[in-house]
Amino acid sequence: MIHLKSFAGKLIFGFVLAIVLQLGNSALAQDGKALFSQNCASCHAVNKQLTGPALAGVEDRWPDKAILHHWIRNNQEVIKSGYPYAVNLYNQFNKTQMNLFPAITDKEIDAILAYIKTAAAEANATPAGGTPADAKNAEGDNTLLFGILTLVLAIIAFVLLQVNSNLKKLSDDKDGIPSHEPVPFWRNKSYIALLAVVLFLIGGILITKGAIGLGRSQNYEPEQPIFYSHKVHAGVNQINCLYCHTGAQYGKQATIPSVNICMNCHMAINEYKGPKIYNGEGEEVNGTAEIQKLYKYAGFEPGKPWDASKAKPIEWTRIHNLPDHVYFNHSQHVVAGKQQCQTCHGDIPKMDEVKQFAPLSMGWCINCHRTTQVQFKENDFYSIYTKFHDQLKRDSAEAKANGRQLSKEKSGITVEQIGGTECQKCHY
Amino acid sequence: MEQKKYWQSFGELNNSEAYQQSSKDEFQEELNIPFEDSKGLFKGVTPRRDFLKYLGFSTAAAAVAASCEIPVKKAIPFANKPEDIVPGVANYYATTYVQDGDVVSVLAKVRDGRPIKLEGNEMSPLTGGGTSARVQASVLELYDTARLRFPTIDGKEATFNDIDKAIGSDLAGLGGAPVVLLTSTVTSPTTKEAIAQFLAKYPGSRHVVYDAVSATGILLANEATYGKRAIPNYRFDNAKVIVSLGADFLGTWLGGSNEYSLQYVKGRKLTDKKLDMNKHYQFESMMSLTGSNSDERFLHRPSEANAVTLALLSAVNGQGANGITDAKLKAGIEKAARDLLANKGAALVVSGSNDVNVQIVVNAINEVLQSGGKTIDWSSTVNYRQGVDSDFAKLVDDLNAGTVGGLLIYGANPAYTWYDTKKFISGLQKVRVKVSFNPKADETTQLVKYVIPDHHFLESWGDAEPKSGYISLMQPTISPLFKTRQWQDSLLKWAGATADYLGFVKQYWIGKLGSESAWDKALQDGVVNPATEPAATAATFNAAGVAAASAALGSAVRKGKYELVIYEKTGIGVNGAANPWLQELPDPVTRATWDNYAVISPALAKSLLGIDLARNGDSDSYEVHPDKPVIKITANGKEITLPAVIIPGTQPDTIAIAIGYGRTEKMGKAVVGSGKDAFPFTSYNGASVVNTVTDVTVAEVKGETYRIAMTQTHGVYATPQGVRTEVIKEMPLSEYQKHPSVILEEREEELKPFGGVADFEKKGTIYTYHDKPGIHWGMSIDMNSCFGCGACVVACHAENNVPVVGKAEVARFHDMHWLRIDRYYSGDMENPNVVFQPMMCQHCDNAPCENVCPVDATPHSSEGMNMMAYNRCVGTRYCANNCPYKVRRFNWADFMGADSFPNNQDELSDVVLMMNDELTRMVLNPDVTVRSRGVMEKCSFCVQRTQEGKLTAKKEGRPLKSGENNEWDVKTACQQACSTNAIVFGNINDTKSAVSVTRAENHYRLYRTLEEIHTLPNVTYLAKVRNQDEMEEKAEKGAKAETKKEA
Secondary structure: OHHHHHHHHHHHHHHHHHHHHHHHHHHHHHHHHHHHHHHHOOOOOOOOOOOOOOOOOHHHHOOOHHHHHHHHHOHHHHHHOOOHHHHHHHHHOOOOOOOOOOOOOHHHHHHHHHHHHHHHHHHHOOOOOOOOOOOOOOOOOOHHHHHHHHHHHHHHHHHHHHHHHHHHHHHHHHHOOOOOOOOOHHHOHHHHHHHHHHHHHHHHHHHHHHHHOOOOOOOOOOOOOOOOOHHHHHHHOOOOHHHHOHHHHOOOOOOOOOHHHHHHHHOOOOOOOOOOEEOOOOOEEOHHHHHHHHHHHHOOOOOOOOOHHHOOOOOEEOOOOOOOOOOOOHHHHHHHOOOOHHHHHOOHHHOOOOOOOOOOOHHHHHHHHHHOEOOOOOOHHHHHOHHHHHHHHHHHHHHHHHOOOOOHHHHOOEOHHHOOOOHHHOOO | OOOOOEEOOHHHHHOOHHHHHHHHOOOOOOOOOOOOOOOOOOOOOOOHHHHHHHHHHHHHHHHHHHHOOOOOOEEOOOOOOOOOOOOOOOEEEEEEEEEOOEEEEEEEEEEOOEEEEEEEOOOOOOOOOOOOHHHHHHHHHHOOOOEOOOOEEOOEEOOHHHHHHHHHHHHHOOOOOOEEEEEOOOOOHHHHHHHHHHHHHOOOOEEEEOOOOOOHHHHHHHHHHHOOOOEEEEOHHHOOEEEEEOOOOOOOHHHOOHHHHHHHHHOOOOOOOOOOOOEEEEEEOOOOHHHHHOOEEEEOOHHHHHHHHHHHHHHHOOOOOOOOOOHHHHHHHHHHHHHHHHOOOOEEEEEOOOOHHHHHHHHHHHHHOOOEOOOEEEEEEEOOOOOOHHHHHHHHHHHHHOOOOEEEEEOOOHHHHOOOHHHHHHHHHOOOEEEEOOOEOOOOHHHOOEEOOOOOHHHOOEEEEEEOOEEEEEOOOOOOOOOOOOHHHHHHHHOOOOOOHHHHHHHHHHHHHOOHHHHHHHHHHOEEOOOOOOOOOOOOOOHHHHHHHHHHHHOOOOOOOEEEEEEOOOOOOOOHHHOHHHHHOOOOOOOEEOOOOEEEOHHHHHHHHOOOOOOHHHHHHHHOOOEEEEEEEEEOOEEEEEEEEEOOOOOOOEEEEEOOOOOOHHHOHHHOOOOOOOHHHOEEOOOOEEOEEEEEEEEEEEEEEEEOEEOOOOOOOOOOOOOOOOOOOEEEHHHHHHOOOHHHHHHHHHHHHHOHHHHHHHHOOOOOOOOOOOOOEEEEEEOOOOOOOOHHHHHHHHHHOOOOOOHHHHHOOOOOOOOEEEEEEEOOOOOOEEEEEEEOOOOOOOOOOHHHOOOOOOOEOOOOOEOOOOOOOOOOOHHHHHOOOOOOEEOOOOOOOOOOOHHHHOOOOHHHHHHOOOOHHHHOOOOOOOOOOOOEEOOOOOHHHHHHHHHHHHHHOOOOOEOHHHOEOOOOHHHHHOOOOOEEEEEOOOOOOHHHHHHHHOOOOEEOOOHHHOOOOOEEEEOEEEOOOHHHHHHHHHHHHHHHHHO
């Protein structure tokens, strides 16, 4: 038993050690991955030759690690120094110049190299099977249940009323009180009046609701020319929204990326190897085939140099549509207001196909403007609002004196207070 | 201050019945609803059942419309996005407006690849960032549907290759017959080089410069007296006394350069401390824009122009105004001469005459006044007009003699503008190779075989040198829309040069500037200026010709009962008639749109047409209806029938007609039915073209009328006192110097019962006070700087997608200008003083329009803006009725094609529909909603610009810049366009902003229009000060008393 116990102890120790080591390593590799996609991925892949050589085993190929670091930082200097391996490599790749990275640190280079190592090892292992799609948990819709219940109750009430009137008639007959010829219920004025009122109310509610909802398209989820999965890009691969939707920082439109932005990465990434993706109908989507569609638009053949001027634009179906008389500026919200994209667009990193998350109705805009605070103290633009600044100072001093927590309303200035709900802030 | 009466219309002067009626009822016309004929809704022929039918139909229609599905929209990104283009963000490129010899440095605002607006380039010392109405409107010409879209041979489309080959072989086959290149003034140094290269290839050929309205007189006079065939650099800013002998230097003189208005107004800016300004005398025969701004104005017959010039010379020589019989005129000349002599070295005399002898005498006057090196600077010369009429006259003779083998035409259009078009056309027919580079099928281009349309300037590379040493560069802001080619490219190609014009320009400027990076910098700036402004120098004067010139002028002029002046309009000029924005811009003085007409004086109206404007009924019958009496003018065997428009300030025996109208229909929809051609009335005196006819006969064409769309009487609002001093404040300089605070004191007195000026906002009302915690927008308009040119009106058009409504709609009071310039007269009916007042939404902090809106479509913002939510507006027009300033505009039709109901555009004219063309709509500003039928609109203080400026500041995390150290986040379109900085806009909560500083420096002159009704406008005006002394004031009062007695 003791023997066994010590063995178990060793095993546990070893396991824990392995995990710790693995964690450390993978943390390094995680950084490396980000650095790799930022700096290297446009020309290099781990296991495939692109503009530059495949990087798997790069550390083994270079005789001297210090020179490899030097090469990565400034390859031209290494070539100039006449280092034979470097010169060879340079000639082998038709004297294509590698970018210079003078600012990259040794630690970062090590992280990249670590990532390359792990990525190369992972690729050698058998690819893991895709996780099954998340079963769509149909939200329990109680409307039908309530409807049936109401109907049943209504019928019971009706039957009871009928029974009541029949019983009354019987008792009247018995007491000898003369009674009118019974009116059938469909000609009974009370019933007709009741029905009319009910129909009017229901109709009114439906019409009002319909009218308010005119032109709104919440949950709109059209099919796109390419099955572009935000989940894969923004979710799994953690690409920053603004990398593709650059316009969101500068102007009104967030802008859908042009083909050349797609090709920044997809020159290198020409097959899909991530978890399985499914479309709205639950059918599996072949990611690689979708990338091929992109290549068709781009006029790109893998392995050959790409001429960006031959690309054709992709006709995406527009999801978020504002009426023409509404002025909306992305940069106002992203840069000046420091809002997250998800506030209005929902959890895009979890969506394969994007759907309209918000109603984009005026009420929705206004409600947010009423509660959201602007960067009042941080942004010097608001320095002209001296009255509000004084007010804030007074309020916080008062709270401090009373030893109370500053309430949310008094802690800052909302968009509404600086005029953000006035007509001509968005309509002109 | 003396209360003199200001009047916009004759009806107002007389307080006529029609005027009283119109001031009560702004929207005089009946609503065109189907129940029109019925006696009330429920009685007459269309009874209640019909009403229910319509109600049911509209409900059903709404239901059908509502059930429509939302259309699927596509979002198509770039395939390969250029780095410096962000969709939705405008780029600005420095380029140059060039139209014939006129040059203005501009920035083109390019949105998503389309130039949509031009702004003045503030780096140009000539304009200081100002523009003119024509510059502002020129962006529309890029999208003109009448532009020629491909090269043609005999009217059939041809490729550039074919046409080059054909012309090449034709030119080669001329057998040595000379080729003539006929252009309007060329200011571009590289173009001149290209021309030289071309001419060198074809020996014996020559370049003839022909300007439709030339400066021959000045050029030749300077050649005679200074030995230079050039125009000196006039320095109006150095002049304390300016005498203009019929020169419209604020409007059209020498092409209407912005430079002169900027300089002129520099000398007229006042503050509470700076109490002196220049003095401007104008001697002329008709009310020009410049004359209407003058301090003292004297009238003479056109035939007396020579005598007036001579008299001024003799007066400055101390011999009195010899040869002038009219006492008033004589006194005026002598007074002007006294003032000129008292300011030797700071005096300037200019003349609009094209007569060489007149200009020689003017040079002699300026010599006496020692203007050389002070107000007339010969260190640099201006190049706006270089054509000499006799060169062209000789060319016409050569053409008729058949000695010209080839004629290449660029810019010039003599088949329309030459006085004797028949002779030119017959000569043209004898030319073997005829080529035109003009962008449209104008009168001359229609007659030539080969047409290679030139690019629009916004599609072109190039340069311009408006003044020697001052360069303005031109770069394309859009790919050519059509198959056009820069004409310089054609010249270079035919000259056998290898480089194209771009290469040529680039090489030339890299050579001049030293390096490619210097060229890039220059291109980015748009201008290359001398490192230091050259010191003003004088030129030696050769007096030899003066005696002969004086003698020539002294000889008697044939003089008939009536005389005629042919003039150029400020907005239209020679070429503007095809531009709908310019056509719809009311002429500053006459306030008429879409036409030319015979301008006559009230006296002539009385004697010729029997209209006595002093009489109540007569002024109404003339003024109320847009149909005006028609007169026939005959001179030199030519006749023209035109409607008569009565303009006070016209010399009683003079009739004035504008050129630029009566164009061929191929110029575009805007010229169709617009006016008549007055060029045939010009004549040639052997040296230059003369624009006056001193003997004409005039007769009324009985029973005929012609409709003229004038905007002056639109939106009448009767002020309580009836003298308009609560809208217009003006005083003579002498009074301002003596008592600068008089206006402030009057305001203080008036508002005393309501808390005085300082507390009027809070104490003058029972409403609660509304705070403006952050930004509070305000505008200041200096009426001393505004001279009424209308650049702001067109800029507003372009910026805010203001629709063009066409003549018929303007005549129905349906004009849509958000910003109008009101013209007010005061004083003597025959020679009144004129005041211009830009009037737009005053953004009242206690706005009468806001609280009458039943749907809250026009609320007030916390930034002091009166907002207009178009989609909320249901079109009751209550707001317009309640607006005391009459600045709200109602969309009576779907002028912009904004809604989807097809019949909403049925009544609109062709030109309005043309503005809705796919091509023309490219000029629309995507940041401003196009308004649909049935909604109200008005000046928004350029809210799209204020929002953008605020956002820029917010994104950079810094306070808004509104004019401190001349740094701006926000300028309104009108402010940006203004060539004299009359309009200042900004945040009045910021004490350092330009508008706050302007108001603080001028708090004596500051006033608000209709202040006493407590509208609290955010637009303030600075009162006009006229450099007159009290003597004239008294004389005027006397005159007024007389007219009153008569009435």
